[in-house]
Every structure is written in structure tokens, then in C-alpha cells.
Amino acid sequence: MTTLTPFPGYDGLMSLSRREGVDIRPTLLRVLTDLYVQSPSHTDEEERQFVELTSRLIDEVDDATRAVVRARLSIYPHTPRAIALRLSLSSSTDQRVPLAAPIPPADTTAPARPASRIPTEAEQRAASLSMQPEDAAQLSEMFFSATSQERTQILYNLAETPLRPAARIHPPRAMRAIEVLHMAAYVSDVENFTAELGDALLLTATTAERVVFDEGGEALACALKALGIKSQVFEQVLMFLDPAKGSSVDWVYRLSRLYDRLSERAALIMLAAWRGATVASTRAKYRAALYDDERQRARSATPQARPAVQPGAAWTPRTNTTRG
Incomplete structure (x- = not known):
């Protein structure tokens, strides 16, 4: 054997x-x-x-x-x-x-995990703090004036802030806007793309143009994330809306990674900042005119003189009065 x-x-x-x-x-x-x-x-x-x-x-x-x-x-x-x-x-x-041998049953005497703590009323109020228009304007300007790396850090930090985000776009309106934006980007129609973006996100024409024509592209990523556009469609928008920028592989890849990691909450907070900045700009525009108008009206108003007896003056009774 x-x-x-x-x-x-x-x-x-x-x-x-x-x-x-x-x-x-x-x-x-x-x-x-x-x-x-x-x-x-x-x-x-x-x-x-x-x-x-x-x-x-x-x-x-x-x-x-x-x-x-x-x-x-x-x-x-x-x-x-x-x-x-x-x-x-x-x-x-x-x-x-x-x-394998059966796993022994878990020890039932082990202490249970503590229940999650219920947030206090103050914490609940702090979780939905609205931005004042002046604060929104500062946040918007800080974002647009920052570098690409700084913008990325700002967006990541916004997701953890207690600021109140803007409300989500109504789904039927968002779906229609996504279709229009996709078609406009495919034919490189920047004008209609900008107009539809501003209309869907309730932004002024100036703010919408600033978002679309931003060189870094992070603002456009925030706007489209607020609309709920899928990553694949976002990449197509980057490549076709501006062929000069879309030909850069590094630019498209960098923004695609940012878009995948960008939270909806951060995008909606930035959207609220853009809207609030518009309110602050409108207030500042008309505040000086209203102030000057009030001063002018105060100067032109002539006070009516009221007859009064001066202290120490002799009182003379009226005579030759006839009662009817």
C-alpha cells in the first residue's frame, strides 16, 4: 500500500x-x-x-x-x-x-445603553437659528472671496452649525427645473440656465449670475445640490455648460468629489445666506434715501404759532366785542 x-x-x-x-x-x-x-x-x-x-x-x-x-x-x-x-x-x-459551536447567549445582566438625551428647549431653539440679513451678507461675501480650499472647509463646517437652512424646493418644481437646466447645459445656453436657476431657487438675477459665472464652481455645486440634482447630471452640467472649463479633467473631478461629499443641509444654509444677502443689499440701498427724505420733510414743515400770554405781560381785556 x-x-x-x-x-x-x-x-x-x-x-x-x-x-x-x-x-x-x-x-x-x-x-x-x-x-x-x-x-x-x-x-x-x-x-x-x-x-x-x-x-x-x-x-x-x-x-x-x-x-x-x-x-x-x-x-x-x-x-x-x-x-x-x-x-x-x-x-x-x-x-x-x-x-462552528453555537455562540453563547449574551449576558442579560450587562447594563443597557443609556437612552439618548432629549434636547432642551434652548437647544431646540438654537438648532434653528435664523440668519439676520447682515450676517447672511457677511457669510456670502466670505464664501465668494475665499479660495477653493477655504470654500470647501466653509461648506463642511456649515453642516454642523445651528443655522436654519432654507426650505427644500417643492419636488414638482425642482424636477421641472432639473430638466430645463440639464437641457440648457447640454446646449451651452448659459443665459437660460442662469434665468431658470434664479427662478427655481428664488434668487435675484445678479445673485444667479454670480453663482453661475463663479470661477471656482463651488457656488454652482451648492445651488444644484439644493435642487437635488444627481451626481451624474451634475458632472454633465460641468462638462457642457462651459466647454472651456469642462475640458479640464482636474476641475471636473475636484467639483465632482466636492458634490458627492457636500451635504444638502450645508447647501440649503448657503442658499439662505444668498437670499439674506439680497435683503441686506436692498435695505442698504434705500436706507440713505429714506433718511434724507425724512430730514427734508422735517425741515420743510413750518410749525404753527400758538398765541400765548408771556409771563409778566399785562393783560388787556378786549372791548367793542359784539355777540351775535
Whole structure:
């Protein structure tokens, strides 16, 4: 009867493992296991020799090696029963695939996770703080005057601020705007694209033009994220709306990454800032005129003199009065 030779050099490894100071048993057990599970089936003689060899090595290796071998054999459908018992593997009666031992039930005495704290009334109010027009104007100018890296950081920080974002665009209106913007960008119709963007986001023509013609492109990313445009459509807008910019792979790739990481909340907060900046600009435009008009009306008004008797003056009764 021929004996099983698991792999070339097996006899040399066995003799080397018997030498003092050289412990190759962990490696030998792993190699034997790997070779055994590579074959879908084995003869009775091969199975007997595998059981004989591994049975001696299992008790002589460290726990880490034993765990690796146990994991490999636990998913092998033809693990010998004797080895499965040595490794505490159990198999069902319907299949020969060894199953790992059942996981012990969790300790029910462990302390439960604390319930989430209910925010206080002050925290709830702080979570929806509205921006004053002056603050919105400052945020808008800070965003447009910042570099691309600074704008990215501003947008990431806005997602964590307690500022109240603008309301989402009504879904039917947003869907119609997305279709119009997509078609306008595809034919590079910047004028209609700008007009539709301002109309959909309730922005003035000046603000919409500033968003569309912004060199960095971060403002356009915020505007389209507020509308809910998908990333694929956004990339097409970048490539076709302005072919000169869209031909830059780095520019399109940078904005695409920003768009994927940009949160809807940050985009809506920036939209609220643009709207608030318009209010602040309108107030500043008419404030001086209203102030001068009030001063002019105050100067032109002539107060009516009221007859009064001065202190110390002699009182003279009226005579020759006729009553009708």
C-alpha cells in the first residue's frame, strides 16, 4: 500500500521538526490543512493519514495556529469526524459541513445603553437659528472671496452649525427645473440656465449670475445640490455648460468629489445666506434715501404759532366785542 505524501519535502520537514531548537510544527500543521482542503474529496487512506498526522500536531501547537486550522476546517465539507471532534466542531445530521459551536447567549445582566438625551428647549431653539440679513451678507461675501480650499472647509463646517437652512424646493418644481437646466447645459445656453436657476431657487438675477459665472464652481455645486440634482447630471452640467472649463479633467473631478461629499443641509444654509444677502443689499440701498427724505420733510414743515400770554405781560381785556 502506498503511503500518502502530502507535498514534496514532507519527510524533510518532519525530520527538521524533531531537531532541538527548531519548532516547525505550527507551519507543518497549517500546510497539511491547506493541502487537504484544496482537494474536493479524499480516499479513505488519505483521510486516515491526515487524521493521524494532524491529531498529533493539534495538541502541540499554539492557540493561534489551532484557531487558524479550526477556521479553515470549519467551512470544509469533508472534514474527518475525528478532527472535527478534536477541534470542537459540530456537524448536523443532514449535511457533512462542520459547523462552528453555537455562540453563547449574551449576558442579560450587562447594563443597557443609556437612552439618548432629549434636547432642551434652548437647544431646540438654537438648532434653528435664523440668519439676520447682515450676517447672511457677511457669510456670502466670505464664501465668494475665499479660495477653493477655504470654500470647501466653509461648506463642511456649515453642516454642523445651528443655522436654519432654507426650505427644500417643492419636488414638482425642482424636477421641472432639473430638466430645463440639464437641457440648457447640454446646449451651452448659459443665459437660460442662469434665468431658470434664479427662478427655481428664488434668487435675484445678479445673485444667479454670480453663482453661475463663479470661477471656482463651488457656488454652482451648492445651488444644484439644493435642487437635488444627481451626481451624474451634475458632472454633465460641468462638462457642457462651459466647454472651456469642462475640458479640464482636474476641475471636473475636484467639483465632482466636492458634490458627492457636500451635504444638502450645508447647501440649503448657503442658499439662505444668498437670499439674506439680497435683503441686506436692498435695505442698504434705500436706507440713505429714506433718511434724507425724512430730514427734508422735517425741515420743510413750518410749525404753527400758538398765541400765548408771556409771563409778566399785562393783560388787556378786549372791548367793542359784539355777540351775535
